[in-house]
Amino acid sequence: QVHLVESGGGLVQAGGSLRLSCAVSGRTVSNYLMGWFRQAPGKQREFVAAIRWLSTSYYANSVKGRFTISRDNAKNTVYLQMNNLKTEDTSVYHCAIGPVGSSGPPSVDNAYEYWGQGTQVTVSS
Secondary structure (H helix, E strand, O other): OOEEEEEOOEEEEOOOOEEEEEEEEOOOHHHOOEEEEEEOOOOOOEEEEEEOOOOOEEEOOOOOOOEEEEEEOOOOEEEEEEOOOOHHHOEEEEEEEOOOOOOOOOOOHHHOOEEOOOEEEEEEO
């Protein structure tokens, strides 16, 4: 079975930083598309960042230059480093893993097969 567990969320002031982790079991992160999405109350889930098996990375315009996605193959973990956080970044952040050979747009939900439960990020002003 495939499991994804996010951690690292919390409360931070605007301008601060957090690093989210997504520990994966059941698949090797280096071989699959990995993504981060977020969903705020009353809003649709939105794409944040993704990384493919060749380490090509993708970012939503709203986080480009502030967030960085990376992975540690030895720990089978994907990270989301979030700097210069803004109040509008407040959300539940979910990581996701794609199926074998996923080649579609990494910013859409159906590019992913399994999802984690999420970790809350709250940015105060």
